[in-house]
Amino acid sequence: PGVAMVSFTGSTAVGRRVAELATASVKRTHLELGGKAPFVVFDDADLDAAVHGAVAASLINGGQDCTAATRAYVQRPLYDAFVAGVAELFAAVRIGDPRNPHTDLGPLVSFAHRDRVAGFVERARSYATVVTGGPASDKGHDGFDLTRGAYHAPTLITGAAQDSEVVQGEVFGPVLVVLPFDGDDEGLRLANDTPYGLAASAWTGNVHRSLRATREIAAGCVWVNDHIPIISEMPHGGYKASGYGKDMSQYSLDEYTQVKHVMFDTTAVARKDWHRTVFGDR
Template sequence: MSDTYATNLERAQRYLERFRNNTTGHYINGEFTLGNGGKEYDNITPTDNTAIGKIMAGSTDDMDAACKAAEDAFEAWAATPGAERKRLLNKFADRLVERADEIALVESMDCGQAVRFMKKAAERGAANFRFFADKAPEAQDGLALQQQEHTNFTVRKAIGPVGIITPWNTPFMLSTWKIAPALAAGCTVVHKPAELTPLSAYILAEIADEVLPKGVWNMVNGFGESVGKRMTEHPAIKAVALVGESATGSHVMRQGADSLKRMHFELGGKNPVIVFDDADFERALDAVVFMIYSLNGQRCTSSSRLLIQSGIRDKFLAALEQRVRNLKVGHPLDPDTEVGPLVHTEHYNKVSSYFDIAKEDGANVAVGGKRITEASGALDPAGNYLEPTLFTEATSRMRIAQEEIFGPVLTTITFDTEEEAIAIANDTDYGLSGYIWTENTGRAMRMAKHVEAGMLWVNSENNRNLPSPFGGIKMSGIGRDGGDWSFDFYMETKNVCIAHGTHRVPQLGKG
């Protein structure tokens, strides 16, 4: 065991001690509470499938209380000057940085992500808050639209209390990504974290308790079929932002239909990375490996389909196979770990089921395709560890090329022409992101036009740019996050038309 790993483990155990010794509940109207009528369940770490504490699953009464608190606090928070919201949200970001070590280590133990990636989580969360904090003073600004005899101008106002439902894959960062713009816009928030990874949401609530007026931030733990359903149906909630599976998005849309809630969905993906013969070989190889095997492949924008042009297929796949074999699977707190355990046994079983599916459909398991059942270093075989896996000789209609596996599993498909690459890339119900590797600028422009995805990167891995729109098309989602697009969702736009007193008003009834 390295000194750094030992230190990480000691610190993590210290941070987790309070969660082990106390039931983790909710944060409602400025109070930490176990609620009314809920039931406890074990919070399991995927490192060895042991409990790291008890979580109180909330009741519908708890969700009602949270929604009422957000409703009561909304008017005052929306009326708070943008400059003051900016100050408070920057203070929130400062506290995130101060607790960065705690957030990273707790998150790694809770969801199984390698600490090398979680170390940056607090920094990214703080960046989310600072970016939207700085935009808070201008959130209500609109446009001036001139006519010859009228002037139109638009203003924006916060839509009201909003519900935020966040996932288990990178729960901390995605919570800040959704909640920061809502608060900057003047909305109050009810947050329902994923039931599998609730601990960083509790840390966020603790910081909210220090920084924000009571009722502005509320958090209820629990399950989608109870508290999640109640949130999406509650009349006080005016909009719901969800990050999750496409099937969950369909459920949430149905549940919110009667109250005509505004919906924003960031859902699943089966994202292609398209590598042409003329690509920068080493840079493309680096990006292909990083964008599927980092974060355990549990990332909505993972490039889980490699489309490789036939001219470099053999050379590229040989190099790729070697890189996949070299990936270090291990305990998430080990600084050398590149791939950690999958978040939960149920998901672990789902991902590993595709090993047999691939063989049945005629694909080749070039690397991996097995559960890890023997101890190695800090890796406990009782945890949810899989060998990083590479499928080759696949076709576009195989299940491994169509379904979101959401694990460290890459499916490769060969193509010959640009037109064939486009057809294969678009041959899916999803349309979140895509990646194109070519040195031909004209080809890059053509591919960017025709590949069906909300976001495309050319000669790059997933580069994050906060002012840019983030979101998908088709079954991958509705709406966009980022920059002013976030305010378009969390705010209502009002148009005001002022006459100059010079136009002719139509006359009726004058005889």
């Protein structure tokens, strides 16, 4: 009873439970939940920029980031080259001791979570192609014993169906799924085709395509020709199962503010004009 509001950041499943409990006492809630960010590459995009952007955006924080790129939709003329480029960069990622400044990728947060991520990948082998990645080797680039940490190699998956687990579910690890699309309508439809709506990006050299993508992709943040940079001056928060409310920027203060309307009458007039609604013409 003494709590006026609950703010929660975490999984959509727990967010639903928080909202359910808060409803009993009509509590305000602010929920920043899961994500499954699409990375939409149109056929006029700068391929090299898109490849490097996808690798960086999918591996940030080991992929343990609700805004990380997880689903790359690439228009068919660039699809093969994009897959080859990402595979090449993934294979070159240096896995090792996170204290070593030459290390690119460290461990996941726990062995239990590493096993969860690996489970997504291993199950995907039955219905898709794991181009590169999977369980990490025993030794890192620097000779570091990778069995000491919850390591998982950068993993690239192709050939998955849109409704498959690895496309729809929040893996929360260094895993990127790439799917082709043909027309712009299809690419944007696929980008919106998950329960989540936290972040997304569109890669194109065409201003009309970029404006359409930012307008039609249902996500709280849509980048154009970049993915992941978040600045404190702008709000952060999702659509759909990614929650509601904003973190960061002045908009975040609104979530913790209860607006009160106060009005004074200083005329000292006993009978107001609006009183005619009660007294009629008297």
